[in-house]
Amino acid sequence: MAHDAVGGGEHTGHAGMGHGAMDMAPAGIPLASGAEDRDGLELDVLHARLGPVLAHWPSGLVLRCTLQGDVIVDAEARLIDAGPSAPNPRISSRHLFVARRCDNAAGLLALAGFDDAASHARRVRDAVLKAGGTAHASRQLYRLRRMVRRSWLLRWSLRRVGPLTERDLARWHLPEHLRGDVRDRLLSMLDRAAQGLAQADGQSTHDQPAVLIEAVADLVRGWDLAAARLIVASLDLEALTADREVSRV
Numbered sequence: 001m002a003h004d005a006v007g008g009g010e011h012t013g014h015a016g017m018g019h020g021a022m023d024m025a026p027a028g029i030p031l032a033s034g035a036e037d038r039d040g041l042e043l044d045v046l047h048a049r050l051g052p053v054l055a056h057w058p059s060g061l062v063l064r065c066t067l068q069g070d071v072i073v074d075a076e077a078r079l080i081d082a083g084p085s086a087p088n089p090r091i092s093s094r095h096l097f098v099a100r101r102c103d104n105a106a107g108l109l110a111l112a113g114f115d116d117a118a119s120h121a122r123r124v125r126d127a128v129l130k131a132g133g134t135a136h137a138s139r140q141l142y143r144l145r146r147m148v149r150r151s152w153l154l155r156w157s158l159r160r161v162g163p164l165t166e167r168d169l170a171r172w173h174l175p176e177h178l179r180g181d182v183r184d185r186l187l188s189m190l191d192r193a194a195q196g197l198a199q200a201d202g203q204s205t206h207d208q209p210a211v212l213i214e215a216v217a218d219l220v221r222g223w224d225l226a227a228a229r230l231i232v233a234s235l236d237l238e239a240l241t242a243d244r245e246v247s248r249v
Contacts, residue, residue, distance in 0.1 A: 046068075050062070077216045111230055
């Protein structure tokens with residue numbers, strides 16, 4: 001038997017006593033089961049659930065993970081529909097698109113431990129959503145992009161995490177802007193935000209391509225929990241609802 005951790009937490013198991021019915025923790029909590037890892041050694045198998053309510057995590061997404069140590073060996077994703085939020089008629093679709101990219105970038109930067117850059121991204125988001133704040137937001141976004149591109153520590157922390165090749169994109173029908181590793185996708189978020197701000201008022205913004213939920217589960221397999229959260233954050237998802245194309249097909 002195995003633990004089921006709620007909302008991204010996880011419980012660690014203890015060795016069983018080997019006495020049949022006594023093979024339970026004193027409080028009746030089931031112990032972790034054993035399974036053979038890739039090296040032929042037996043490790044505890046634990047179950048952890050990420051979401052649906054978790055900081056810097058797509059709202060409504062639930063990821064059930066099977067862990068050996070802290071490595072995800074299997075995962076299953078599903079959506080819990082909280083209902084779509086009512087759009088604000090005073091905010092254009094273009095500004096909403098840009099604000100979402102900035103918000104997602106802020107979450108990714110926060111997970112990576114770059115709190116100053118994350119705060120900067122949130123300020124850009126707020127400026128975009130404020131009436132008449134486009135010029136100020138553009139200047140702030142330019143500084144943020146320069147800060148992120150020049151950070152060698154950020155490059156070292158995020159490079160080679162969750163790389164997606166052209167073959168991966170084709171397999172899961174993913175958009176081109178998700179190609180590369182987590183750092184590449186972070187830069188793509190900010191570049192797409194800048195492109196959205198550069199558009200003229202009234203010019204249409206292309207809808208964000210859907211990401212199949214099965215792809216989310218597949219992309220985190222083989223990574224530890226910390227890296228998996230970075231990978232999910234880097235997918236630049238819109239708000240998820242169960243009736244959208246992002247749900248199961």
